[in-house]
Amino acid sequence: MTDPAPPSVWTRPRPEPRRRAPGVDQFVAAALAVADAEGLAAVSMRRVAADLGSGTASLYRYITNRDELLDLMVDAAQGEDPLPTAAADWRADLGAVAHGLRAALLRHPWLAGELTGRPSLGPNSLRRAESALRAAVALTPDMTLASQAVGLVRAYVLGSVAAQLAALRAEQRTGLSKEQWQHSMGPYVREVIAAGDHPMLARRVHEADEPEPDAEFAFGLDCVLDGLAARIGGQQE
Known part of the structure; x- marks a missing residue:
């Protein structure tokens, strides 16, 4: 029997940030800043957490691994601009x-x-x-x-x-x-x-x-x- 697929980052419930702790959006924004400045190879769970002055364990509350972090980064980048207005052409x-x-x-x-x-x-x-x-x-x-x-x-x-x-x-x-x-x-x-x-x-x-x-x-x-x-x-x- 094939093991069930783990829940996707898009379907898994997202916990609320703890008091004064960064939430997932802050972690993703920090990861984007690292990737833009230094390249994708510089992005790691530890580095992103450290840039926010947080422990890596806090990041793992929201994101299971680096691949999920990359998925979130890609989607955040895709959402920065409004969708083009349809011109009916x-x-x-x-x-x-x-x-x-x-x-x-x-x-x-x-x-x-x-x-x-x-x-x-x-x-x-x-x-x-x-x-x-x-x-x-x-x-x-x-x-x-x-x-x-x-x-x-x-x-x-x-x-x-x-x-x-x-x-x-x-x-x-x-x-x-x-x-x-x-x-x-x-x-x-x-x-x-x-x-x-x-x-x-x-x-x-x-x-x-x-x-x-x-x-x-x-x-x-x-x-x-x-x-x-x-x-x-x-x-x-």
Whole structure:
């Protein structure tokens, strides 16, 4: 016989905080602060309790283990912004979903890794999923296709933000801004171009603009939405 699954952090009764002791919301907020400042690896039950001047046992009254703490952190991050207001236009609504997710990922760089595995099932996360699916069913009533459309938009946002955050980490690691790094690589790149073996790279260097991250994100999102309109929207006609 299979043992019954333990109660979820979302279904287990939450005890009231003891007098002057931090409650679960305070512990989760402290964990978010640690993750944002130092990365997810720095988050531990002991560290979070210590940052609040509390014993680890107090934290265990609410949260069974670190995995549950991460679940609560993800859901808290998902609940920071209001849900996008429905515009009754699938493109605008899915675009708002994308921009909202991007804003959350840029505020919390650790969040992307937690959103690429099993779905988060906390109340804020469920509300966001419901809002995204409602936007997508305005494009297609087929729930499989609508779900795939949401997944495609999320995948684009995750990839775009990952690239932006990687560039920021490179700046932090080297101490060089993008412009300083380009300047330092200038002599080498000029030698490569002068050799004549990479004509497309030469055109890229001499002719192409360098869009700001917001503009680059908006262009890619438009391409994704154009693709959904052509692939799915055309099937509904």
